[in-house]
Amino acid sequence: MQMKLRLRKIRNDTRWRMHGAACSLGTINPELYKTDELEGEYDQYPDDHIGRVWLQLEYFSDSEKLLVNLIKAKNLPSRLIGSINACDPYVRLYLMPDERRYLQTKTRRKTCNPRFDETFCFQITAKELEDRALKLTFYDVDRDKKHQVIGHVLCLLKDLAPWEGKRMIRRDLEREVSLSPRQLGQLELTLCYNDNLERLTVTVGAARQLKVEDDRSDKNEFQARIALMQQTKVTKTKKTGVVKGTDSPSFYESFNFKVAPDALDTTAVCVTVTVGKKSDNVVGRVQLGSFMFSRGKALEHWDQMVARKREHVKQWHTLS
Known part of the structure; x- marks a missing residue:
């Protein structure tokens, strides 16, 4: 009888300890649920959705560093109909308006729901934060190793102030984003590439509705500057004549540049419209080139030029 009572007591003590342990393990830790919007398991996506991204920003004023933790993305488009994982995405991060420098994630293979978990650091002063924007551009590397733009996310840093602790952000990708809230005008450009002559021809046509400050005495004196860039370096610059008396x-x-066929993927053309006598009075610019330099309509224009060699391909572009 004493042995039975002793065994029963041991079993009861064991049950109590197991029950206590289960309660301890099951206790909700608020820290784990602070960012449950990151999970997004029940998010609804519209029919034309091209992806959603989750990231975390933190700014350290003492060291003047902006940390960007790119966490994950979901619902990126699959390049093959009927497949849910035909996407090899990576992301480039820019501090706009500087598009020459960027940081880049590793490529995630065969997934439309990549998990990045990568942190990037930008050196920037607190004052500069007011005029900068964080831009994320998503790419997909297809079977032919071509880098296709999926979409973009633009975060105006001034809208995230005050910077106190970590900022959790969830945004949907867009096909086109613009840093400037106001229209700066449009510019007509024509591209032509002759592979036999290894000649790139850029024709600067008309401009319309150029926006400048009203109090400028030389507000209707415009010029266009064409810069050829290779491997992010400006190798040649040319200018149009000055046109006066109109905002259009x-x-x-037309301007010709020597470009070898195998250098097209590392070449870009930046056309800058200036006002007045000083070349640093910039109205806006358009940058055309391969996937390394351009996106949206600018990239489409360049790709059309490459595909339709020796043809003059004309298109209007919005200045930025």
Whole structure:
């Protein structure tokens, strides 16, 4: 009888300890649920959705560093119909308006729901934060090793102030984003590439509705500057004549550049419209080139030029 009582007591003590342990393990830790919006398991996506991204920002004023933790993305488009994982995405991060420098994630293979968990650091002063924007551009590397733009996310840093602790952000990708809230005007450009002559021709046509400050005495004196960039370095610069007396000047000047066929993927053309006598009075610019330099309509224009060699491909572009 004493042995039975002793065994029963041991079993009861064991049950109590197991029950206590279960309660301890099952206790909700608020820290684990602070960012449950990151999970997004029940998110609804519209029919034309091209992806959603989750990231975390933190700014350290003492060291003037902006940390960007790119956590994950979901619902990126699959390049093959009927497949849910035909996507090899990676992301480039820019501090706009500087598009020459960027940081880049590793490529995630065969997933439309990549988990990145990568942290990037930008050196920037607190004052500069007011005029900068964080831009994320998503790419997909297809079977032919071509880098196709999926979409973009733009975060105006001034809208995230005050910077106190970590900022959790969830955004949907967009096909086009613009840093400037106001229209700076449009510019007509024509591209032509002759592979036999290894010649790239850029024709600066008309501009329309250029926006400048009203109090400028030379507000209707415009010029366009064309810069050829290779491997992010400006190798040659040319200028149109000055057109006066209108906010919709017609330039219609053509410029030729020597570019080898195998250098097209590392080449870009930046056309900058300036006002007045000083070349640093910039109205806006358009950058055309391969996937390394351009996106959206600018990239489409360049790709059309490459595909339709020796043809003159014309398109209007919005200045930025």
